[in-house]
Amino acid sequence: MGVxxxxxxxxxxxxxxxxxxxxxxxxxxxxxxDVGLWVSTTDRPEVSxxxxxxxxxxxxxxxxxxxxxxxxxFGQWLEDPGQLPAHVSEHAADYRDRLSRFAGCLxxxxxxxxxxxxxxxxxxxxxxxxxxxxxxxxxxxSSRLAEQRRAYSETVASRxxxxxxxxxxxxxxETAQTRHAVLTVSHLVAREHFDEYRERARRLxxxxxxxxxxxxxxxxxxxxxx
Amino acid sequence: xxxxxxxxxxxxxxxxxxxxxxxxxxxxxxxxxxITISVAGVDLVYLGVQLVIAATETARGRAGMIRxxx
Amino acid sequence: xxxxxxxxxxxxxxxxxxAEIAPALPSRIxxxxxxxxxxxxxxxxxxxxxxxxxxxxxxxxRMEGGTLSDEEIEKLGLTLMRLQERLNExxxxxxxxxxxxxxxxxxxxxxx
Numbered sequence: 001m002g003v004x005x006x007x008x009x010x011x012x013x014x015x016x017x018x019x020x021x022x023x024x025x026x027x028x029x030x031x032x033x034d035v036g037l038w039v040s041t042t043d044r045p046e047v048s049x050x051x052x053x054x055x056x057x058x059x060x061x062x063x064x065x066x067x068x069x070x071x072x073x074f075g076q077w078l079e080d081p082g083q084l085p086a087h088v089s090e091h092a093a094d095y096r097d098r099l100s101r102f103a104g105c106l107x108x109x110x111x112x113x114x115x116x117x118x119x120x121x122x123x124x125x126x127x128x129x130x131x132x133x134x135x136x137x138x139x140x141x142s143s144r145l146a147e148q149r150r151a152y153s154e155t156v157a158s159r160x161x162x163x164x165x166x167x168x169x170x171x172x173x174e175t176a177q178t179r180h181a182v183l184t185v186s187h188l189v190a191r192e193h194f195d196e197y198r199e200r201a202r203r204l205x206x207x208x209x210x211x212x213x214x215x216x217x218x219x220x221x222x223x224x225x226x
Numbered sequence: 227x228x229x230x231x232x233x234x235x236x237x238x239x240x241x242x243x244x245x246x247x248x249x250x251x252x253x254x255x256x257x258x259x260x261i262t263i264s265v266a267g268v269d270l271v272y273l274g275v276q277l278v279i280a281a282t283e284t285a286r287g288r289a290g291m292i293r294x295x296x
Numbered sequence: 297x298x299x300x301x302x303x304x305x306x307x308x309x310x311x312x313x314x315a316e317i318a319p320a321l322p323s324r325i326x327x328x329x330x331x332x333x334x335x336x337x338x339x340x341x342x343x344x345x346x347x348x349x350x351x352x353x354x355x356x357x358r359m360e361g362g363t364l365s366d367e368e369i370e371k372l373g374l375t376l377m378r379l380q381e382r383l384n385e386x387x388x389x390x391x392x393x394x395x396x397x398x399x400x401x402x403x404x405x406x407x408x
Binding site for chain 1: 302310314316353360369374375376377
């Protein structure tokens with residue numbers, strides 16, 4: 001047995017008594033200084049869709065109108081519960097800061113992809129050159145195309161920023177690229193702006209008719225907890 | 227290891243699942259590097275990786291100074 | 297929170313797109329402590345791949361700088377090409393795919 005942690009919450013923010021976490025274990029509040037942690041006493045969890053969902057379910061129960069927890073990544077398990085306070089105190093100032101920034105906010109995700117885009121940079125890179133010079137030229141061409149793509153993404157990113165600036169508290173642009181990805185970004189948005197945010201995000205469809213939009217949320221602010 | 231990839235069930239409603247799993251496994255705060263080692267693979271060597279972070283940061287900073295093979 | 301959290305123009309297109317990043321998830325889900333050795337190979341190969349990319353980037357910059365002779369460009373290209381080939385062979389030996397070669401540095405993001 002060890003202790004598994006779900007999220008960081010403000011001092012005295014208690015889980016409901018009947019809340020069930022990973023492996024059917026009850027969820028308890030552990031207070032460390034002026035922050036709290038929602039934890040379960042349980043064995044090291046297996047990673048599966050079910051346990052990931054169970055983790056998130058607990059984090060979402062911690063969300064109230066005024067409290068938004070700092071969600072922890074899946075897998076924060078300690079064999080020795082006695083070590084928990086030291087680990088938490090080490091980051092306490094950071095947690096307090098995030099709790100106050102997150103209060104009343106949740107995150108949304110935006111993905112813009114270009115269905116027509118081909119990852120030319122990758123194709124050029126993976127071509128089979130015969131000579132050293134050809135290889136170097138393929139490298140140069142690949143980096144030129146990658147640069148072009150970055151520049152386009154940046155243009156789209158600034159247009160999105162312009163459109164949403166006044167209702168977005170924080171943004172996090174993801175660099176992981178899929179073949180058609182133009183922009184992948186998460187936004188921290190206050191509750192009172194949720195509807196307005198959705199409405200404006202959907203407007204991106206007419207701003208960029210060639211792109212396809214995926215809007216998701218609200219989520220606990222996982223992307224802003226790191 | 228890559229042979230063992232179980233197919234991810236993709237359908238309309240599964241987009242929700244992908245977005246969720248992506249967040250819960252890849253983002254979210256980490257209490258300490260040591261305990262992300264709960265999942266094998268690259269995560270197992272997270273601690274070791276922390277040791278080389280300094281080295282790679284330096285490598286990035288010095289990228290401009292690396293000598294090419296002559 | 298509402299259950300209706302996804303609004304996608306073309307769910308199938310996005311499903312196909314996200315399938316590209318999804319392999320990273322099942323491989324982690326399936327992983328067991330017995331994979332330590334493979335994890336170590338992954339770490340080492342990732343670092344080599346990282347350095348290889350830096351070298352290639354530098355090589356392109358040198359070439360664009362116009363200070364390299366034709367002979368030097370040919371030699372440099374061949375060296376880098378062989379390096380890439382050898383690394384691909386090694387990846388295959390360890391059953392690793394392109395996307396497997398990365399390291400999550402936690403708060404610092406992905407290495408490559």
